[in-house]
Protein backbone atom coordinates (compact mmCIF):
# COMPACT_ATOMS: atom_id res chain seq x y z
CA UNK A 1 0.00 0.00 0.00
CA UNK A 2 1.25 3.47 -0.85
CA UNK A 3 1.36 6.15 1.79
CA UNK A 4 1.35 8.91 -0.83
CA UNK A 5 -1.46 11.39 -0.12
CA UNK A 6 -2.48 9.49 2.98
CA UNK A 7 -4.14 11.80 5.49
CA UNK A 8 -3.60 12.18 9.23
CA UNK A 9 -6.72 10.24 10.25
CA UNK A 10 -6.10 7.36 7.88
CA UNK A 11 -2.46 7.06 8.95
CA UNK A 12 -3.45 7.18 12.62
CA UNK A 13 -6.01 4.40 12.07
CA UNK A 14 -3.62 2.13 10.16
CA UNK A 15 -0.92 2.65 12.76
CA UNK A 16 -3.25 2.02 15.69
CA UNK A 17 -4.55 -1.18 14.07
CA UNK A 18 -1.01 -2.34 13.36
CA UNK A 19 -1.61 -2.42 9.59
CA UNK A 20 1.39 -0.20 9.01
CA UNK A 21 4.40 0.74 11.08
CA UNK A 22 5.56 4.28 11.59
CA UNK A 23 8.96 3.33 10.17
CA UNK A 24 7.26 2.18 6.94
CA UNK A 25 5.14 5.32 6.59
CA UNK A 26 7.93 7.67 7.61
CA UNK A 27 10.34 6.03 5.16
CA UNK A 28 7.89 6.50 2.31
CA UNK A 29 7.11 10.11 3.14
CA UNK A 30 10.81 10.85 3.50
CA UNK A 31 11.55 9.41 0.09
CA UNK A 32 8.71 11.43 -1.45
CA UNK A 33 10.00 14.58 0.24
CA UNK A 34 13.46 13.86 -1.17
CA UNK A 35 12.12 13.06 -4.65
CA UNK A 36 10.12 16.31 -4.75
CA UNK A 37 12.78 18.49 -3.16
CA UNK A 38 12.57 20.92 -6.10
CA UNK A 39 9.11 22.02 -4.89
CA UNK A 40 10.92 23.85 -2.09
CA UNK A 41 8.57 22.70 0.67
CA UNK A 42 11.23 21.89 3.25
CA UNK A 43 13.89 24.17 4.69
CA UNK A 44 15.17 21.32 6.83
CA UNK A 45 14.48 17.62 6.25
CA UNK A 46 16.00 15.24 8.77
CA UNK A 47 15.64 11.57 7.82
CA UNK A 48 17.76 10.36 10.71
CA UNK A 49 15.78 12.18 13.40
CA UNK A 50 12.45 11.27 11.78
CA UNK A 51 13.26 7.56 11.66
CA UNK A 52 14.43 7.63 15.24
CA UNK A 53 11.06 9.10 16.28
CA UNK A 54 9.26 6.54 14.10
CA UNK A 55 11.08 3.64 15.77
CA UNK A 56 10.21 5.07 19.18
CA UNK A 57 6.55 5.35 18.12
CA UNK A 58 6.50 1.74 16.95
CA UNK A 59 8.05 0.68 20.23
CA UNK A 60 5.44 2.64 22.20
CA UNK A 61 2.69 0.93 20.28
CA UNK A 62 4.19 -2.50 20.84
CA UNK A 63 4.61 -1.79 24.54
CA UNK A 64 1.07 -0.37 24.76
CA UNK A 65 -0.43 -3.49 23.27
CA UNK A 66 1.71 -5.67 25.49
CA UNK A 67 0.49 -3.93 28.61
CA UNK A 68 -3.09 -4.49 27.53
CA UNK A 69 -4.25 -0.96 26.56
CA UNK A 70 -7.64 -1.14 25.00
CA UNK A 71 -10.67 0.82 23.93
CA UNK A 72 -10.35 4.33 22.55
CA UNK A 73 -6.94 4.94 24.04
CA UNK A 74 -4.36 4.74 21.28
CA UNK A 75 -1.06 3.38 22.58
CA UNK A 76 1.47 6.19 22.47
CA UNK A 77 -1.10 8.92 21.77
CA UNK A 78 -3.80 9.79 19.22
CA UNK A 79 -1.23 10.58 16.53
CA UNK A 80 1.27 7.89 17.45
CA UNK A 81 3.72 7.43 14.58
CA UNK A 82 1.94 9.82 12.17
CA UNK A 83 4.44 11.66 9.92
CA UNK A 84 3.94 15.44 9.98
CA UNK A 85 6.19 18.52 9.76
CA UNK A 86 6.26 22.04 11.19
CA UNK A 87 6.23 25.48 9.67
CA UNK A 88 9.68 26.90 10.38
CA UNK A 89 8.16 29.62 12.55
CA UNK A 90 7.75 27.17 15.47
CA UNK A 91 10.88 26.71 17.53
CA UNK A 92 12.06 23.12 17.87
CA UNK A 93 14.83 21.71 20.01
CA UNK A 94 15.57 18.84 17.59
CA UNK A 95 15.97 20.96 14.45
CA UNK A 96 17.13 24.45 13.51
CA UNK A 97 14.55 27.26 13.29
CA UNK A 98 14.94 30.14 10.83
CA UNK A 99 11.49 31.75 10.41
CA UNK A 100 12.45 31.85 6.74
CA UNK A 101 15.01 34.55 7.57
CA UNK A 102 18.77 34.90 7.21
CA UNK A 103 18.60 36.56 10.62
CA UNK A 104 18.07 33.18 12.26
CA UNK A 105 20.25 31.06 9.99
CA UNK A 106 21.83 28.38 12.17
CA UNK A 107 19.66 29.22 15.19
CA UNK A 108 18.65 26.35 17.42
CA UNK A 109 16.11 26.74 20.17
CA UNK A 110 16.71 25.21 23.59
CA UNK A 111 13.01 24.28 23.82
CA UNK A 112 10.00 23.23 21.75
CA UNK A 113 7.06 25.52 21.01
CA UNK A 114 3.98 24.36 22.95
CA UNK A 115 2.21 23.28 19.75
CA UNK A 116 5.26 21.22 18.74
CA UNK A 117 5.52 19.68 22.22
CA UNK A 118 1.83 18.77 22.21
CA UNK A 119 1.99 17.07 18.82
CA UNK A 120 5.09 15.22 20.02
CA UNK A 121 3.23 14.14 23.16
CA UNK A 122 0.41 12.84 20.95
CA UNK A 123 3.04 10.66 19.26
CA UNK A 124 3.46 12.49 15.93
CA UNK A 125 6.75 12.13 14.03
CA UNK A 126 8.26 15.32 12.57
CA UNK A 127 10.08 15.07 9.24
CA UNK A 128 11.49 18.57 9.57
CA UNK A 129 10.79 22.25 9.05
CA UNK A 130 8.75 23.83 6.30
CA UNK A 131 9.47 26.84 4.14
CA UNK A 132 7.62 30.11 4.79
CA UNK A 133 7.77 33.82 4.11
CA UNK A 134 10.33 35.60 6.25
CA UNK A 135 8.81 36.02 9.73
CA UNK A 136 5.48 34.98 8.11
CA UNK A 137 5.22 38.26 6.20
CA UNK A 138 3.83 37.58 2.76
CA UNK A 139 1.18 35.87 0.67
CA UNK A 140 3.24 33.86 -1.82
CA UNK A 141 6.20 32.33 0.03
CA UNK A 142 8.41 34.47 -2.23
CA UNK A 143 9.67 36.44 0.78
CA UNK A 144 11.48 33.36 2.09
CA UNK A 145 15.15 34.30 2.43
CA UNK A 146 16.07 30.83 1.14
CA UNK A 147 14.02 29.86 -1.91
CA UNK A 148 10.41 30.12 -3.02
CA UNK A 149 8.09 27.12 -2.72
CA UNK A 150 6.27 26.00 -5.86
CA UNK A 151 2.62 25.11 -6.25
CA UNK A 152 2.36 21.37 -7.04
CA UNK A 153 -0.69 22.02 -9.27
CA UNK A 154 1.45 24.23 -11.53
CA UNK A 155 5.09 24.67 -10.64
CA UNK A 156 5.11 28.03 -12.39
CA UNK A 157 2.75 29.38 -9.73
CA UNK A 158 3.06 30.36 -6.08
CA UNK A 159 1.55 28.15 -3.36
CA UNK A 160 0.40 31.20 -1.38
CA UNK A 161 1.82 32.24 1.94
CA UNK A 162 3.09 32.71 4.40
CA UNK A 163 2.62 28.99 5.22
CA UNK A 164 3.58 28.10 1.62
CA UNK A 165 5.92 25.22 2.41
CA UNK A 166 3.25 23.70 4.67
CA UNK A 167 0.65 23.89 1.90
CA UNK A 168 3.03 22.37 -0.66
CA UNK A 169 4.03 19.52 1.66
CA UNK A 170 0.40 18.47 2.14
CA UNK A 171 -0.74 19.11 -1.44
CA UNK A 172 2.19 17.11 -2.87
CA UNK A 173 1.67 14.27 -0.39
CA UNK A 174 5.01 14.72 1.39
CA UNK A 175 3.41 14.62 4.86
CA UNK A 176 -0.01 13.59 6.19
CA UNK A 177 -0.58 17.05 7.64
CA UNK A 178 1.40 19.86 9.20
CA UNK A 179 1.34 23.00 11.28
CA UNK A 180 0.84 26.49 9.92
CA UNK A 181 0.28 29.94 11.37
CA UNK A 182 -2.20 32.59 10.37
CA UNK A 183 -1.85 36.28 11.25
CA UNK A 184 -3.87 37.68 8.36
CA UNK A 185 -4.63 34.59 6.27
CA UNK A 186 -1.47 32.51 6.18
CA UNK A 187 -3.20 29.18 6.81
CA UNK A 188 -6.37 29.83 4.80
CA UNK A 189 -4.91 31.42 1.66
CA UNK A 190 -2.16 28.84 0.95
CA UNK A 191 -4.69 26.07 1.74
CA UNK A 192 -7.01 27.61 -0.84
CA UNK A 193 -4.21 27.97 -3.43
CA UNK A 194 -3.16 24.33 -3.11
CA UNK A 195 -6.50 22.56 -2.64
CA UNK A 196 -6.05 21.44 0.95
CA UNK A 197 -7.99 22.01 4.18
CA UNK A 198 -6.76 24.41 6.87
CA UNK A 199 -8.24 25.96 9.98
CA UNK A 200 -7.18 29.03 11.91
CA UNK A 201 -8.80 28.66 15.32
CA UNK A 202 -10.14 31.47 17.49
CA UNK A 203 -7.33 33.67 18.78
CA UNK A 204 -6.12 32.07 22.02
CA UNK A 205 -7.02 28.44 21.23
CA UNK A 206 -3.45 27.36 20.32
CA UNK A 207 -0.58 28.59 22.44
CA UNK A 208 1.75 31.17 20.88
CA UNK A 209 4.59 30.07 23.15
CA UNK A 210 7.55 29.28 20.92
CA UNK A 211 5.86 30.59 17.80
CA UNK A 212 8.19 33.30 16.54
CA UNK A 213 6.15 36.48 16.93
CA UNK A 214 5.04 38.58 13.96
CA UNK A 215 1.95 40.44 15.22
CA UNK A 216 1.11 39.07 18.65
CA UNK A 217 -2.50 40.23 18.83
CA UNK A 218 -3.25 38.36 15.58
CA UNK A 219 -0.86 35.36 15.42
CA UNK A 220 -2.56 31.99 15.71
CA UNK A 221 -1.42 28.43 14.95
CA UNK A 222 -3.50 25.80 13.24
CA UNK A 223 -3.38 22.56 11.25
CA UNK A 224 -3.15 22.22 7.47
CA UNK A 225 -4.11 18.82 6.13
CA UNK A 226 -6.12 16.84 3.59
CA UNK A 227 -9.56 17.06 5.21
CA UNK A 228 -11.67 18.48 8.02
CA UNK A 229 -11.33 15.10 9.74
CA UNK A 230 -7.53 15.39 9.65
CA UNK A 231 -7.63 18.98 10.90
CA UNK A 232 -9.94 18.04 13.79
CA UNK A 233 -7.58 15.30 14.90
CA UNK A 234 -4.52 17.55 14.76
CA UNK A 235 -6.25 20.52 16.39
CA UNK A 236 -7.37 18.36 19.31
CA UNK A 237 -3.71 17.63 20.00
CA UNK A 238 -2.50 21.21 19.38
CA UNK A 239 -5.10 23.26 21.26
CA UNK A 240 -5.44 23.99 24.95
CA UNK A 241 -4.61 26.45 27.69
CA UNK A 242 -0.95 27.29 28.22
CA UNK A 243 0.10 29.47 31.14
CA UNK A 244 3.22 30.51 29.19
CA UNK A 245 1.08 32.45 26.71
CA UNK A 246 -0.62 35.40 28.42
CA UNK A 247 -3.39 35.46 25.79
CA UNK A 248 -4.10 31.73 25.87
CA UNK A 249 -7.80 31.01 26.30
CA UNK A 250 -8.60 29.38 29.63
CA UNK A 251 -11.11 26.71 28.62
CA UNK A 252 -11.57 23.00 29.23
CA UNK A 253 -9.95 20.65 26.68
CA UNK A 254 -12.00 20.14 23.51
CA UNK A 255 -12.34 16.99 21.39
CA UNK A 256 -12.71 18.59 17.95
CA UNK A 257 -13.18 15.21 16.23
CA UNK A 258 -16.19 14.50 18.44
CA UNK A 259 -17.59 18.00 17.81
CA UNK A 260 -17.12 17.51 14.06
CA UNK A 261 -19.13 14.28 14.16
CA UNK A 262 -21.89 15.44 16.50
CA UNK A 263 -25.09 15.56 14.42
CA UNK A 264 -27.11 18.78 14.40
CA UNK A 265 -30.22 18.48 16.48
CA UNK A 266 -33.20 17.44 14.37
CA UNK A 267 -31.18 17.10 11.16
CA UNK A 268 -31.93 13.97 9.13
CA UNK A 269 -28.97 11.93 7.77
CA UNK A 270 -29.68 13.10 4.23
CA UNK A 271 -29.68 16.74 5.31
CA UNK A 272 -26.96 16.93 7.97
CA UNK A 273 -26.82 20.74 7.77
CA UNK A 274 -30.56 21.28 8.25
CA UNK A 275 -31.09 24.37 10.37
CA UNK A 276 -27.64 25.81 9.69
CA UNK A 277 -27.82 29.43 8.52
CA UNK A 278 -24.91 30.44 6.34
CA UNK A 279 -24.40 34.19 5.95
CA UNK A 280 -23.02 35.57 2.71
CA UNK A 281 -21.57 39.04 3.24
CA UNK A 282 -22.25 41.05 0.12
CA UNK A 283 -18.77 42.60 0.41
CA UNK A 284 -17.26 39.11 -0.10
CA UNK A 285 -18.75 38.90 -3.60
CA UNK A 286 -17.64 42.16 -5.24
CA UNK A 287 -17.64 42.75 -8.98
CA UNK A 288 -13.85 42.43 -8.93
CA UNK A 289 -14.00 38.82 -7.69
CA UNK A 290 -12.54 36.54 -10.37
CA UNK A 291 -15.32 34.70 -12.25
CA UNK A 292 -13.74 31.28 -11.73
CA UNK A 293 -13.46 31.79 -7.97
CA UNK A 294 -17.02 33.12 -7.81
CA UNK A 295 -18.33 30.09 -9.72
CA UNK A 296 -16.52 27.51 -7.58
CA UNK A 297 -17.56 29.17 -4.33
CA UNK A 298 -21.19 29.42 -5.42
CA UNK A 299 -21.22 25.77 -6.51
CA UNK A 300 -19.93 24.76 -3.06
CA UNK A 301 -22.61 26.93 -1.45
CA UNK A 302 -25.33 25.19 -3.49
CA UNK A 303 -23.94 21.89 -2.27
CA UNK A 304 -24.20 23.14 1.33
CA UNK A 305 -27.79 24.17 0.59
CA UNK A 306 -28.51 20.71 -0.78
CA UNK A 307 -27.17 19.37 2.53
CA UNK A 308 -29.83 21.37 4.34
CA UNK A 309 -28.21 24.73 5.06
CA UNK A 310 -30.02 27.97 4.32
CA UNK A 311 -28.19 30.93 2.79
CA UNK A 312 -28.84 34.42 4.14
CA UNK A 313 -27.55 37.79 2.95
CA UNK A 314 -25.51 39.67 5.52
CA UNK A 315 -23.16 42.63 5.43
CA UNK A 316 -19.66 43.34 6.70
CA UNK A 317 -19.54 47.02 5.74
CA UNK A 318 -15.94 47.62 6.82
CA UNK A 319 -14.40 44.77 4.81
CA UNK A 320 -12.33 47.13 2.65
CA UNK A 321 -11.06 49.00 5.70
CA UNK A 322 -9.59 45.80 7.07
CA UNK A 323 -6.67 46.22 4.66
CA UNK A 324 -5.38 49.57 5.96
CA UNK A 325 -6.28 48.57 9.52
CA UNK A 326 -4.31 45.31 9.31
CA UNK A 327 -1.38 46.91 7.48
CA UNK A 328 -1.07 49.43 10.33
CA UNK A 329 -1.57 47.12 13.30
CA UNK A 330 0.48 44.15 12.04
CA UNK A 331 3.58 46.23 11.12
CA UNK A 332 3.28 48.19 14.38
CA UNK A 333 3.44 44.98 16.39
CA UNK A 334 6.12 43.55 14.09
CA UNK A 335 8.38 46.57 14.54
CA UNK A 336 8.24 46.00 18.28
CA UNK A 337 8.55 42.19 18.17
CA UNK A 338 11.47 42.22 15.75
CA UNK A 339 13.51 44.65 17.84
CA UNK A 340 14.86 41.59 19.67
CA UNK A 341 16.90 40.61 16.60
CA UNK A 342 19.85 42.86 17.31
CA UNK A 343 22.84 40.56 16.89
CA UNK A 344 23.26 40.16 20.65
CA UNK A 345 20.95 37.33 21.62
CA UNK A 346 19.73 35.63 18.47
CA UNK A 347 21.16 34.40 15.19
CA UNK A 348 23.04 36.60 12.79
CA UNK A 349 25.63 39.18 13.85
CA UNK A 350 27.57 41.36 11.40
CA UNK A 351 31.26 40.51 11.34
CA UNK A 352 32.57 43.99 10.52
CA UNK A 353 31.39 46.86 12.72
CA UNK A 354 32.53 49.85 14.76
CA UNK A 355 30.63 50.56 17.99
CA UNK A 356 27.53 48.84 19.41
CA UNK A 357 25.06 50.98 17.45
CA UNK A 358 26.93 50.20 14.26
CA UNK A 359 26.75 46.47 15.12
CA UNK A 360 22.96 46.72 15.52
CA UNK A 361 22.60 48.60 12.25
CA UNK A 362 24.81 46.32 10.16
CA UNK A 363 23.33 43.17 11.70
CA UNK A 364 19.77 44.25 10.94
CA UNK A 365 20.64 45.60 7.48
CA UNK A 366 22.23 42.26 6.57
CA UNK A 367 19.85 39.91 8.38
CA UNK A 368 16.43 41.18 7.30
CA UNK A 369 14.94 41.01 3.81
CA UNK A 370 13.23 43.95 2.12
CA UNK A 371 9.61 43.11 3.05
CA UNK A 372 10.55 42.76 6.72
CA UNK A 373 12.41 46.08 6.63
CA UNK A 374 9.45 47.75 4.93
CA UNK A 375 7.12 46.57 7.71
CA UNK A 376 9.51 47.60 10.49
CA UNK A 377 9.67 51.07 8.97
CA UNK A 378 5.90 51.35 8.52
CA UNK A 379 5.40 50.07 12.07
CA UNK A 380 7.89 52.48 13.59
CA UNK A 381 6.27 55.31 11.66
CA UNK A 382 2.66 54.62 12.72
CA UNK A 383 3.75 54.27 16.35
CA UNK A 384 5.85 57.41 16.39
CA UNK A 385 4.94 60.47 18.42
CA UNK A 386 2.68 62.68 16.34
CA UNK A 387 1.36 59.87 14.11
CA UNK A 388 0.23 57.41 16.77
CA UNK A 389 -3.21 58.98 17.16
CA UNK A 390 -3.76 59.44 13.45
CA UNK A 391 -2.84 55.89 12.46
CA UNK A 392 -2.40 53.35 15.21
CA UNK A 393 -5.20 54.59 17.47
CA UNK A 394 -7.60 55.01 14.54
CA UNK A 395 -6.78 51.49 13.38
CA UNK A 396 -7.48 50.09 16.83
CA UNK A 397 -10.89 51.78 16.90
CA UNK A 398 -11.76 50.45 13.46
CA UNK A 399 -10.60 46.99 14.49
CA UNK A 400 -13.22 47.01 17.23
CA UNK A 401 -15.90 48.12 14.75
CA UNK A 402 -14.94 45.31 12.37
CA UNK A 403 -15.37 42.82 15.23
CA UNK A 404 -18.77 44.38 16.08
CA UNK A 405 -19.89 44.01 12.44
CA UNK A 406 -19.28 40.26 12.72
CA UNK A 407 -21.37 40.08 15.89
CA UNK A 408 -24.22 41.78 14.04
CA UNK A 409 -23.91 39.10 11.32
CA UNK A 410 -23.91 36.27 13.83
CA UNK A 411 -27.32 37.42 15.04
CA UNK A 412 -28.59 36.39 11.59
CA UNK A 413 -26.46 33.36 10.80
CA UNK A 414 -24.34 30.59 12.35
CA UNK A 415 -21.48 30.55 9.86
CA UNK A 416 -20.22 33.12 7.37
CA UNK A 417 -19.02 31.95 3.96
CA UNK A 418 -17.23 33.41 0.98
CA UNK A 419 -14.05 33.12 -1.02
CA UNK A 420 -10.64 32.90 0.65
CA UNK A 421 -8.87 34.98 -1.98
CA UNK A 422 -10.03 37.06 -4.95
CA UNK A 423 -8.16 34.87 -7.49
CA UNK A 424 -6.52 31.47 -7.82
CA UNK A 425 -2.74 31.21 -7.26
CA UNK A 426 -0.79 33.63 -9.42
CA UNK A 427 2.43 33.10 -11.36
CA UNK A 428 5.78 33.06 -9.56
CA UNK A 429 7.38 36.49 -9.72
CA UNK A 430 4.12 38.20 -10.63
CA UNK A 431 3.50 40.06 -7.38
CA UNK A 432 7.05 40.63 -6.28
CA UNK A 433 7.53 44.27 -7.27
CA UNK A 434 4.23 45.65 -6.00
CA UNK A 435 3.68 45.00 -2.29
CA UNK A 436 0.41 46.97 -2.17
CA UNK A 437 -1.08 44.69 -4.83
CA UNK A 438 -0.26 41.70 -2.63
CA UNK A 439 -1.76 43.41 0.43
CA UNK A 440 -5.04 44.01 -1.42
CA UNK A 441 -5.39 40.29 -2.16
CA UNK A 442 -5.69 39.63 1.60
CA UNK A 443 -9.09 41.34 1.71
CA UNK A 444 -11.21 38.28 2.55
CA UNK A 445 -8.95 36.78 5.21
CA UNK A 446 -8.06 39.93 7.18
CA UNK A 447 -11.50 40.67 8.68
CA UNK A 448 -11.72 37.40 10.68
CA UNK A 449 -8.10 37.83 11.79
CA UNK A 450 -8.74 41.33 13.10
CA UNK A 451 -11.84 40.09 14.94
CA UNK A 452 -9.97 37.07 16.33
CA UNK A 453 -12.56 34.69 14.85
CA UNK A 454 -11.94 31.14 13.61
CA UNK A 455 -11.68 30.72 9.84
CA UNK A 456 -11.27 27.78 7.57
CA UNK A 457 -10.43 27.05 3.95
CA UNK A 458 -12.13 24.06 2.37
CA UNK A 459 -11.47 22.85 -1.20
CA UNK A 460 -14.35 23.96 -3.43
CA UNK A 461 -13.24 22.94 -6.90
CA UNK A 462 -11.00 24.32 -9.57
CA UNK A 463 -10.71 27.49 -11.61
CA UNK A 464 -8.53 29.01 -14.30
CA UNK A 465 -5.60 26.80 -15.33
CA UNK A 466 -6.99 23.92 -13.25
CA UNK A 467 -5.96 25.71 -10.07
CA UNK A 468 -7.73 24.93 -6.77
CA UNK A 469 -10.26 27.30 -5.22
CA UNK A 470 -11.03 27.38 -1.50
CA UNK A 471 -14.31 28.16 0.24
CA UNK A 472 -13.84 30.21 3.38
CA UNK A 473 -15.98 29.47 6.43
CA UNK A 474 -15.87 31.87 9.39
CA UNK A 475 -17.41 31.02 12.73
CA UNK A 476 -18.16 32.85 15.94
CA UNK A 477 -15.67 32.70 18.82
CA UNK A 478 -14.77 29.10 19.73
CA UNK A 479 -17.16 27.69 17.10
CA UNK A 480 -14.40 25.58 15.50
CA UNK A 481 -16.68 22.56 15.96
CA UNK A 482 -19.37 24.15 13.77
CA UNK A 483 -16.82 24.96 11.05
CA UNK A 484 -15.36 21.44 11.12
CA UNK A 485 -18.85 19.90 11.11
CA UNK A 486 -19.90 21.98 8.10
CA UNK A 487 -16.67 21.26 6.20
CA UNK A 488 -16.90 17.56 7.02
CA UNK A 489 -20.48 17.39 5.75
CA UNK A 490 -19.33 19.03 2.51
CA UNK A 491 -16.40 16.63 2.21
CA UNK A 492 -18.66 13.61 2.77
CA UNK A 493 -20.73 14.78 -0.21
CA UNK A 494 -18.00 16.03 -2.57
CA UNK A 495 -14.53 14.86 -3.59
CA UNK A 496 -12.64 18.11 -4.25
CA UNK A 497 -10.45 17.45 -1.22
CA UNK A 498 -9.40 14.03 -2.52
CA UNK A 499 -8.02 15.35 -5.82
CA UNK A 500 -4.25 15.38 -6.17
CA UNK A 501 -1.97 17.04 -8.73
CA UNK A 502 -1.11 15.05 -11.88
CA UNK A 503 2.39 13.72 -12.08
CA UNK A 504 3.03 13.68 -8.35
CA UNK A 505 1.35 10.40 -7.53
Ligand code: GLN
Nearest residue numbers: 136138139183184185186
Ligand atom coordinates in the same frame (compact mmCIF):
# COMPACT_ATOMS: atom_id res chain seq x y z
N1 GLN B 1 -0.39 38.07 3.83
C1 GLN B 1 -0.49 38.64 5.12
C2 GLN B 1 0.77 39.42 5.43
O1 GLN B 1 1.60 39.49 4.60
C3 GLN B 1 -0.75 37.60 6.17
C4 GLN B 1 0.46 36.87 6.61
C5 GLN B 1 0.18 35.94 7.74
O2 GLN B 1 -0.96 35.58 8.00
N2 GLN B 1 1.24 35.54 8.41
O3 GLN B 1 0.93 39.96 6.49
